[in-house]
Amino acid sequence: MKLDLNSLIFENQFFIVINKPVGYEFHGPLGVLNVLRQHFPQLYGVHRLDKATSGLMVFAKDKNTQKILSEIFSKRKVKKIYLALSSNRPIKKQGKICGDIVKSRSGNYKLTRQRRNPSLTQFVSCYNDDTSLRCFALRPLTGRTHQLRVVMSSLAAPILGDDRYGGEPAQRLYLHAYQLSFEFSNELFDFRYFPDENEYYHQTKNDFLTILKKL
The missing domain is CATH 3.30.2350.10 (Pseudouridine synthase)
Known part of the structure; x- marks a missing residue:
């Protein structure tokens, strides 16, 4: 595209x-x-x-x-929601993930249990029968380097196409910034864009629209 x-x-x-x-x-x-x-x-x-x-x-x-x-x-006055796909089953289906994100010796980032400067991410997921993939709606409440990719890896469900964090090979990284909502000049703006042009996202759209209601 x-x-x-x-x-x-x-x-x-x-x-x-x-x-x-x-x-x-x-x-x-x-x-x-x-x-x-x-x-x-x-x-x-x-x-x-x-x-x-x-x-x-x-x-x-x-x-x-x-x-x-x-x-x-x-x-952090902007509501952000991302859509992700994974071929793996997460260790939990929904909730909040909190912890420090630090750089490892390999150069990648990892989530730790420490909370000195914690990242916080809210998420909901479901299984899609047509593609055998897991759909994730992710809402980052903080902004850290590779936050969502690291969070997905910590859930044992790395993002499809994310070879850096253990995702299954794919033609792209399946992470999409779906929603931005914020107030500007006393007016509320709410932008949403679903990537229908992509085959996997097109096939999983109904499941995504269902779980998005929970965030």
């Missing part, structure tokens, strides 16, 4: 919202910011998604809006 104007989900005088395809990093000549600036010359980053993650991203149209939105994101 190519990043272009068809990726635009929303636009007003202050910011735009896009559905970022897999494979686009934030910076670089072919990064998401530079590609978008071909269409919106005055555009400023507010938050980021990993190169391998697809889904919703917000970009400000001016520096004042960037400052306001960046503060909203940094102060």
Whole structure:
């Protein structure tokens, strides 16, 4: 999937919202910011998604809006929900995962039982008969490096396509930023985008819509 104007989900005088395809990093000549600036010359980053993650991203149209939105994101005033798929059965189907995320000797991150600076993630899951995959709706309540990938690994259900954390091989990392909800200029914005264009997500859509009601 190519990043272009068809990726635009929303636009007003202050910011735009896009559905970022897999494979686009934030910076670089072919990064998401530079590609978008071909269409919106005055555009400023507010938050980021990993190169391998697809889904919703917000970009400000001016520096004042960037400052306001960046503060909203940094102060965790944004409701974020991600969709993930795994070929493994988790050690528990739903709940909250809390613990410090630290870097291991291998260079990967891991979840520990310590809670000095804990990450917190709420999740719900179910099994999909058509694909034999597990569907996960994940709500990060903190923001740590690789938080959701590490949490899924700690549940013994690494994300499909996440070879770094033990996931089954796939053509992509099955982690998608589905929802962003926040208040801006006294108005509530609630953006959601389901990746219907992907076969596995298309086949599991009804199950995802069911478990999303629980978050």
